Amino acid sequence: MDASFQIKLVNHNNRTEVRLNYQIDKKTDYLLVLIKRFLGGNIGYRKSQKTYYYGSPSFGSAKKVVTYFDHYHLLSTKHINYLKWRKAYILVQNKDHLTEAGLNKIKKYKATMNRLSLVI
Numbered sequence: 001m002d003a004s005f006q007i008k009l010v011n012h013n014n015r016t017e018v019r020l021n022y023q024i025d026k027k028t029d030y031l032l033v034l035i036k037r038f039l040g041g042n043i044g045y046r047k048s049q050k051t052y053y054y055g056s057p058s059f060g061s062a063k064k065v066v067t068y069f070d071h072y073h074l075l076s077t078k079h080i081n082y083l084k085w086r087k088a089y090i091l092v093q094n095k096d097h098l099t100e101a102g103l104n105k106i107k108k109y110k111a112t113m114n115r116l117s118l119v120i
Helices: 030-039 059-071 078-093 100-112
Strands: 002-012 015-026 042-046 051-055
Touching: 002 078, 002 100, 015 030, 015 059, 015 078, 015 100, 030 042, 030 051, 030 059, 059 078, 078 100
Parallel strands: none
Antiparallel strands: 002 015, 015 051, 042 051
């Protein structure tokens, strides 16, 4: 099973949209179905890779992901990525992503995710 926290920045109508996604890839869908029941989100299938994936692209399911991982901490370097993802989530919830300073913070979090950088 492989999981990742993703921050996506999409330019739309002369403004940048922030999209947060928590994704899990797995060969079978059984566990993903249980996760979807608990957190909401979607399950898909990649035919080319023969893998199922769970995604939480909505902010409603992102809130549940934050609540879960704030209570059950990750015990790996993915915890650092989670903390950056969580900070981006909070900026969006507070509407700080609508300011240049807030958007720049999110860009910094995105740029340093999935690296061994400890910038949090």
